[in-house]
Structure formats: structure tokens, C-alpha cells
Amino acid sequence: MKESHLGKALSRRLIHSYKNIDIPASFVQLEDASSLKQMVFRVDSPDHQIYIVAHNLISANIACRRGLVQDTCWMLDRLDANDNKEKRLIIISDHWIDRSAASKSIPSWWLGHQPIHLPEFIAQGVKLVDSPNSLAVDLQADCRLHDGMHRIFHPFHRHRDGLPLFKYLLLSAVYPLSND
Secondary structure, eight states, X not given: OOHHHHHHHHHHHHHHHHHXXXXXXXXXXXXXXXXXXXXXEEEEOSSEEEEEEEEEOSSOSHHHHHHHHHHHHHHHTTOOTTOOSEEEEEEEEEXXXXXXXXXXXXXXXXXXXXXXXXXXXXXXXXXXXOOSSOXXXXXXXXXXXOSOEEEEEOOOBOTTTOOBOTTEEEEEEXXXXXXX
């Protein structure tokens, strides 16, 4: 899925959820900078701002991981400090695990540990490896973000048995943002 589609889809879903409870909301893509690797969106409602960094981890290499962290820091530098709304950051990504060690370490890097469904990954032929670092540590060191919640979802299911397809990952991280 393209970065713009992933971020727009989540933004539209949030707008729809707000409208279902009669709260007006809108979203915008933050300025388009050629140095950005990810699309950054902001969802606004009367009391909240949700910033969305959307990224497609086509490559699991260190440069792509660093790009995600750098673009998150870029977004944090553009927070509206004059606005007292409650702010949250959502980082969303997806990845198809391939045969490379970098790819097989994405779950460990995203979560900071191996996922609890390790036997299910192995049963589907995916032997995960540990990552020497984690997204949470990278975000805390570079962007001063902390207290995030990182999750992995498996939205696709195999037709033959209905089990989740563990080679495809939908990744999310949610962080509270302060106004200081």
C-alpha cells in the first residue's frame, strides 16, 4: 500500500468515527517536503489533534528505519504549540516479510521484543530474528518520545484455514504529545 493511501485511509476512518458521534473533524496533509520519506497528516477536531506518520516498509533496511524516525522528528518540530488541543501521534506502517534478516527483524524492532505469536510465524515458514535496537528506543533518543503503545496486526487471513497471514504486518504506534 502506498504511504499516501495508508495515511489517507486512516485519516478518513478517524473523520468517519468522529462524525458518527457528531464531532466535526477534518484532515490535511502537512507540507510536502522533498526530504520526507513518509506522508504526514493531521486530523483536527474541536478538542484534539492527531498527527499521522504513514510509512510503507517496502525495505526493512536501516536507512528506511532511520527515515521513519527522522520524519517523526520533523513532524514534532511542526506541532502547533499555540493550540492547546490534546495531541496524539499515530505511526502506521505495513510490511511483507521477505527472506532477508532485516525484514525478519521488523517485528522485534517495532515491538522491542519478539511477538507472542512466534510459533504461528514459524508454522507459516517465517523464522523471525531479534533486532539489535527498537523503534521505541530510537524515538526516545532522537525525538524525546516516550510512553508509546506499539502493536502488530495481521489483517489478512488465509482462505484455506482462516488463520492470519503472518507474513503481512500492519504496524501501529501511538504516542501522547505534550504542548511544551
